[in-house]
Structure formats: structure tokens, C-alpha cells
Amino acid sequence: MIEVRNVSKTFYVPHKVKALVDVSTEIAAGEVVVVIGPSGSGKSTFLRCLNHLETADAGGHILIEGIDILDPKTNINKVRAEVGMVFQSFNLFPHKSVLENITLAQTVVRKRPKEEAHAKAMSLLEKVGITDKADAFPDNLSGGQQQRVAIARALAMDPKVMLFDEPTSALDPEMIGEVLDVMKTLAQEGMTMVCVTHEMGFAREVAERVIFMDEGAIVEVGTPEHFFTNPDHDRTKLFLSQIL
């Protein structure tokens, strides 16, 4: 499904930072992977490289269903349509209603007829549990509701993979549950998911694999059980002792 081979990412502005150092991993179809690690360890950068929001350094390869997105000949818009992304800060379109947020890309990217997009949007709103807000504008929703709309917006494209970058970090504690519930449902339905999160409960319960990153590199990979009970590396132990 996703194959990452020797991917590095260097930022030059404001000064040279190696955000990713020779990262390689594979994610199978239907797998739920949770990425954890300290702040600045390159988790977001890793995720954003997967849908080319950041361009990884030359030399590496990122294959999404066999298509190398680092190949300049690849039509990146086509690949992105298959890869949903949910951001920490929601990034809903404030000038569009909830419904329009979900139908926009369906109509302009997928070229679906209006009625079909509309029906899809309504069924997804039902799935995330906010049908009554279809005509509201994002600014009038709570953080949790906004994030659920953002998930519905990504799902409307029928993506093959969903990327989550700390989807609950900007939320008030009482709203975290409702977003995690939606994500759990998705995982149970067999969606391929890569989630950066600090919700260890979620990782323990839903993840099939946990990736621990530090200083731009993958330090340790394993099942949640292995991870939370007897990790191999000292850095992992240190990190876990700090957050648990």
C-alpha cells in the first residue's frame, strides 16, 4: 500500500534542519499505524511527505499503491485524491457551509454530479454524528464538531489511506473522545490509517503497529503490546516514562 524507502527531508529555512533521516518503512492495506515521538522528531514531516505536502529530498522513494510520488512525472493531484489528510487545526473552509466543505472536492476533483456528492456528504455526516449542522458554517461549530467534519470531508473522496496529524491536540479534553470514536470506527471498518497522536489509549487499543520516531529517524517499530510493556531502546523507554 505505502512503501517508504530511504526518505530524508532537509529544511534550509530558517537554518538547516534534518527533519527526516533515511526513513524506510512499509504500511500494508488495512493496517492502522500510530506514529509517536517527542516534539520536533519529524512525525508531521513524515506524514506530510506521504502526500507530498513536503517534498522529500532527492534519492528516496515513496510509493503509494506502486506509484512513486517523488517521480516528477507523477500527477500528484491524482495520488492526493486517494490519500485523505486530517490536520491538527482542522483547516475547514470558513467561507463554505459544512455541506459545501464536504461536496467541494467531490465535485471539482472527482467530477461527481451535485446530487451524488450531496447524498455522500449527508451519509458521512450521519456517520460522524452531526447531520443537524449540515448548513452551519465552520466558525459556529465546536472544535470536536469541526474535526469530525474535516474527517468527513477527507472520507468523501473515498481515500485508500487516511493520514491523521495530531487530530485531537487542538481540542478541549471533553471533545477528544468523540473524534477518537470516529477514528476507531474507521479502523474497525478496515481503513488504512497512519496516525500521529499523543493519545496512548488510542494507540494501545486500535494500533496494529506503533512507530517511534526521534530526531528524524525511526527508532523502534512494534506491536502496541511490545511497545508499552518492554521496549528495546532506552530512548523509547525515556519517552514513554515522560508521557505515561
Add this chain to the structure above:
Amino acid sequence: MKTTANTRRSMPPWKYNLWVGVFFLILFSVVLLVYIATIRIEYTWGWYKVPSTFFNRETIEISSDIDGKVVQVTRKNAEAVITIKNETESKSYTVPAEDVRVNENDLIYYGDTLATYSEWRAGIMLQGLWITLKCSIFAIIFGIIIGVIGGIARISDNPALKWSAISYVELIRGSPLLVQIFIWYFVLGTMVNQILTSYGMAEIPSLWYGVASLACFTGAYVTEIVRAGIQSIHRGQTEAARSLGMSYGQCMRYVILPQAMRRILPPLAGQFISLIKDSSLLGIIAVRELLKASREVVTTQLNPFEMYFTAAALYLVITFALSMFVQYLERKTATS
């Protein structure tokens, strides 16, 4: 809104009203001073001459093309038919019946007036007003087109686009509009028109060089306004749109520009109000806009005070109407 209300409350009503009175006193004094000054220099006010510069009734004479005798005058409703006959030919004229100058059996010579009528004509000031509006509207439309393209080029990663946009903006903003108008008309205009005539084509009227200079000038400022508007939209919006598979163009069109529009509108209104006022410079290249028309009236009627006040008032009306329209648009985009 709230702040003015607060200051009012902090001041006792009698004091507030006192200062309102002072305001009107100042206003009245200024008008009075101007009036006294005009009496001192024995200026004779002639406001009654102003309306005819907007509309006037013109008398049109219909005259005979042949010598002969009027054989028949028949009136029907508002029209009259006059038939003139001589040895060789006969001719009928259908004229408005309001002022028929001949009777049956009159002898007529070539060129004699058979009848007159009058009709309303747009005066020079109305024509000037129309030219000002026309120049401004075209310059605004082209200015917006240039500005949107320029603004997008300005934030592009492509150095050819980006540097072109920067050079354009700096070049235009760095020289006076009047100089640019001269260059458009006396340099570019001369070249283009000479080339056109050498190919046997008609020359382009000076109005269009005027429109081009205004559009180019405004376009540079609109470019900067559009750039600032786009850059004020959070990067997350672009990322969300692109992550859904939208192309750069789709992202701009559906996500960024509609949001930027709200922030662009107020400074854009200010820019276009300047543009309308700047169109008064076009008189220098023989475009007969509002101010040029006023100046022409003044040379014949010798009433500069009235004409220049009238011109100023008309500019005020246009710019005020524009700012009202933009406020309406702002309210509309704010709710949608």
C-alpha cells in the same frame, strides 16, 4: 461606532450641542467668507447658466432644396406635409407641425426655411461625465484583471513570473501618473498610431491610451492588494485543498480567492476612488472628460466658480456611489 457613542455620553448634552453649533458656525463662516470675497472682486454668479451645459434645446431648421410654390400644407396630428412644385419637379417634406413657417401659395426659393423644431441635446458637461465614467469603468475592469494575474504571479515560485510582477509594480509605483499618461500617449501612442496609419488602418483615439495608462497604473496597486489578500489567508487552507487533490488553480479559485476577496475589497475601493479622481488628468491628452469639459465651458461662459464647484460635486457623487456599492458587496460577501 461604539467609541463615538461613548465620547458623547462622557460629555454633558449642553456641551455637546455647543460644539455641534461651533461646527455649523465654522461651516457657515467659510461659505460666507467665500461669498464676501466674490462680492469684493465683483464676481457675478451665474448658476442659471449651468443647467444648459448638461441639457440644451437645439433648434433645427428644415429648408427647401428647390425653388417653387407651396401647393399644399396638410396637417395630421403632430406632423405636417408641405408640397412644393415648380415647372419641372414637385417635392414633399414631412415636418413636425409645431412651427411651420410657410403657407399655401407662398413662393419659395432654394434654402428658405420651411419649418423648425427643437429637441433636447446632451450638453458638453453630460458628455464629459459620461467619458469620465467610461474611462473609469474600463480602467477598473482592466485594472482588476491585471491585478489578479499580477498578484498571483507575484507570489509564484517561478522567477520569470515573480520578477516580472515585481518589476512591473516597482516601475509603475515609482513614477508619477502624469508622466505615465504622457508616455502612453505621446510615446507609445505616436508609435502605434503611425504604424497603424502606415498599414492604412484607423488611429486609436486618445481615450484608449488614457484608459490604458489608468488601468496599468491601477493594476500595479491592485497587484499588491491582491498579493497581500492572498498571503493573509492561512497556509492550512491551501494545504487542506491540495490534500484533497485540488490543483493549484482549483485551490485558488474555490478556496483562496473567495476568502481573500473579503480582505481585498476595502483597500480596492480606496484604489478605485483614486482612479476616478485621477481620470481628471486625462484632459491633458485631449480626452474630454468631466474636468476638461468644465474648462471648455469656462472659456466660453466665463463662470469658473460655478463650473469647478459643479465638477467637484459630480466627482463626489461618483466616488460616494462607488464606496456605497463596495460596502454593499462587503456585506454580501460577509454573510455568504
